[in-house]
Amino acid sequence: AEMKFESAFGFPVDPGMGTLGVFVFFNKTRIEKGENLVRLTDIITSQIGSILHRKHGEQLLLLKESEEWMRSIIEAAPTGILLTDVDGSILQINEQIEEIFHYERSELLNKNIDILLNISSQELFERVSDGEEETELITTTTLRGEYLAVQKDGNTLSVEVGLSKM
Numbered sequence: 001a002e003m004k005f006e007s008a009f010g011f012p013v014d015p016g017m018g019t020l021g022v023f024v025f026f027n028k029t030r031i032e033k034g035e036n037l038v039r040l041t042d043i044i045t046s047q048i049g050s051i052l053h054r055k056h057g058e059q060l061l062l063l064k065e066s067e068e069w070m071r072s073i074i075e076a077a078p079t080g081i082l083l084t085d086v087d088g089s090i091l092q093i094n095e096q097i098e099e100i101f102h103y104e105r106s107e108l109l110n111k112n113i114d115i116l117l118n119i120s121s122q123e124l125f126e127r128v129s130d131g132e133e134e135t136e137l138i139t140t141t142t143l144r145g146e147y148l149a150v151q152k153d154g155n156t157l158s159v160e161v162g163l164s165k166m
Contacts, residue, residue, distance in 0.1 A: 088113045088121025100159075102152040118148045118156065 071092070074081050080096040090108050098105055101116055113121045149159040 082108070082113070084113050084121065100151070101149070116149050118150055
């Protein structure tokens with residue numbers, strides 16, 4: 001059986017984070033524009049906005065909790081761990097990195113990892129991905145190799161560098 005609709009109305013769903021979609025209502029009888037339709041639209045929009053804001057807040061809380069959990073694991077690790085972005089800029093370090101390299105955390109954060117290695121981060125990433133260095137392929141996204149590192153006082157030491165794609 002063919003359904004025939006006499007009227008339809010729609011409104012955008014925008015909880016303040018950009019339009020997420022459009023709700024469209026169809027009715028078999030004609031709906032006249034007027035105060036009742038406006039009130040209904042306001043009620044529905046308000047409820048949807050409240051739900052979306054609450055869900056967004058819950059997601060932000062979960063994200064914050066997972067970031068704190070990851071930070072606590074990195075900080076508690078018995079080995080030196082540092083995280084960089086794809087350009088080699090240091091995003092996070094643990095206390096062991098401070099002890100190994102004799103730098104304060106504030107001296108390393110947002111600096112390029114090049115200050116710790118005798119090879120540029122770009123060159124390291126390229127050599128490892130090209131297989132030019134003696135590296136061990138752990139998984140398709142993790143490689144490991146041994147390199148010389150430079151402490152703050154200029155002394156060098158041999159370190160194992162593990163690169164993992166996150």
